[in-house]
Amino acid sequence: MNQTTTPQIPLLSLKKQHERLSTELHQALSRVLDSGVYILGPEVKQFETEFAAALGAHHAVGVSSGTDALRIALEAVGVGPGDEVLVPSFTFVATATAVSALGARPRFVDIDPESMTMDPAAAARAAGPRTRALIPVHLFGQPADMDALGALARAKGLKIVEDCAQAHLCAYHGRTVGTIGDAGAFSFYPSKNLGAVGDAGAVTVADPALAETVRQLRNCGRETGGSAYSYARIGQNCRLDELQAAILRVKLKRLREWTESRRAVARRYIEGLAGLPLRLPDLGRSGSVHTFHLFVLRCERRDALAAHLTRHDIGNAVYYPVPVHRQKPYAAAQLPGESFPHTEEAARTALALPLYPELEPGEVDTVCRAVREFFK
Numbered sequence: 106m107n108q109t110t111t112p113q114i115p116l117l118s119l120k121k122q123h124e125r126l127s128t129e130l131h132q133a134l135s136r137v138l139d140s141g142v143y144i145l146g147p148e149v150k151q152f153e154t155e156f157a158a159a160l161g162a163h164h165a166v167g168v169s170s171g172t173d174a175l176r177i178a179l180e181a182v183g184v185g186p187g188d189e190v191l192v193p194s195f196t197f198v199a200t201a202t203a204v205s206a207l208g209a210r211p212r213f214v215d216i217d218p219e220s221m222t223m224d225p226a227a228a229a230r231a232a233g234p235r236t237r238a239l240i241p242v243h244l245f246g247q248p249a250d251m252d253a254l255g256a257l258a259r260a261k262g263l264k265i266v267e268d269c270a271q272a273h274l275c276a277y278h279g280r281t282v283g284t285i286g287d288a289g290a291f292s293f294y295p296s297k298n299l300g301a302v303g304d305a306g307a308v309t310v311a312d313p314a315l316a317e318t319v320r321q322l323r324n325c326g327r328e329t330g331g332s333a334y335s336y337a338r339i340g341q342n343c344r345l346d347e348l349q350a351a352i353l354r355v356k357l358k359r360l361r362e363w364t365e366s367r368r369a370v371a372r373r374y375i376e377g378l379a380g381l382p383l384r385l386p387d388l389g390r391s392g393s394v395h396t397f398h399l400f401v402l403r404c405e406r407r408d409a410l411a412a413h414l415t416r417h418d419i420g421n422a423v424y425y426p427v428p429v430h431r432q433k434p435y436a437a438a439q440l441p442g443e444s445f446p447h448t449e450e451a452a453r454t455a456l457a458l459p460l461y462p463e464l465e466p467g468e469v470d471t472v473c474r475a476v477r478e479f480f481k
């Protein structure tokens with residue numbers, strides 16, 4: 106966020122949500138505290154079942170963060186040292202660092218200028234003999250072009266790990282994201298559409314053997330049901346804990362309703378900002394359902410608009426001002442002649458407006474009026 110104090114209409118507020126759920130959240134926390142079971146107990150198990158059911162996934166495995174979900178999913182599908190993985194550069198840095206953590210190399214790919222998700226044609230050009238997998242990021246709640254990316258993966262024998270950190274319940278041609286590729290990686294960072302009160306994440310898979318690999322990787326390599334000190338592989342401690350799972354179970358029951366509220370806010374923005382020299386997101390591009398983790402518009406005079414909104418006490422933020430390929434750790438990763446014009450353009454023009462399920466229609470109208478005034 107650009108402001109140092111909380112603006113009158115913040116970019117995001119969890120306060121109302123937590124106030125409304127206060128009794129249930131406290132009951133959930135007490136239930137865990139009183140149970141004396143804090144790691145891999147009934148709450149994690151139940152949450153995994155309920156989250157998988159909500160998505161229509163065969164298996165969901167709770168882990169400690171979205172970053173760990175990505176790394177574990179990649180390792181489970183076979184990504185290792187020396188491999189290349191195609192990732193969009195216009196994303197949160199974890200999409201790339203999860204690849205690097207395995208000794209593999211992210212190969213950056215430009216985005217489609219409309220959806221701001223991985224451009225399948227650019228991905229096809231970037232795929233080479235060492236490419237092992239690709240990570241479509243369903244950015245801001247907008248599904249990536251999974252038909253074209255799926256066709257590319259089949260043609261080249263690549264695995265697909267979907268980065269669903271910003272895309273809970275997002276759908277593409279009737280299928281929920283996280284159930285389309287070989288694995289899905291979810292974040293429950295507090296600000297996400299489904300947020301814990303700390304770090305948390307999940308991996309979704311269809312194949313039961315892959316689910317068991319993911320369970321082992323998140324739990325020090327232990328075989329499920331095996332003895333506590335017998336290990337099937339090298340794993341880490343990346344477990345989802347009982348307290349976070351209990352909180353997530355309370356919130357998951359509201360996720361569909363919250364998603365509808367997010368879409369209603371987005372619809373009001375789209376109507377309220379029509380006709381201005383802006384590029385606005387779509388409620389759903391051909392057969393997809395955008396779940397609006399963020400409402401990101403594009404504006405040629407982005408920085409001036411951001412300053413104007415800040416002066417009007419309206420929260421706003423730039424996602425992402427510097428694409429991953431230009432970040433320090435990846436300074437050497439760019440290949441000669443490579444360029445990412447659509448990524449650069451998005452980094453220069455993208456601006457997020459306030460959006461959360463409890464945002465009132467009157468507040469959306471206030472934001473729209475402030476944006477209209479900027480263009481007067």
Ligand SMILES: Cc1ncc(COP(=O)(O)O)c(C=O)c1O
Pocket residue numbers: 170171172173196197199200242268270271291292293294304305306
């Ligand atoms: C696109 C994307 N990928 C991965 C992550 C990483 O998730 P986490 O912060 O839970 O590690 C995030 C969230 O911050 C994200 O937005």
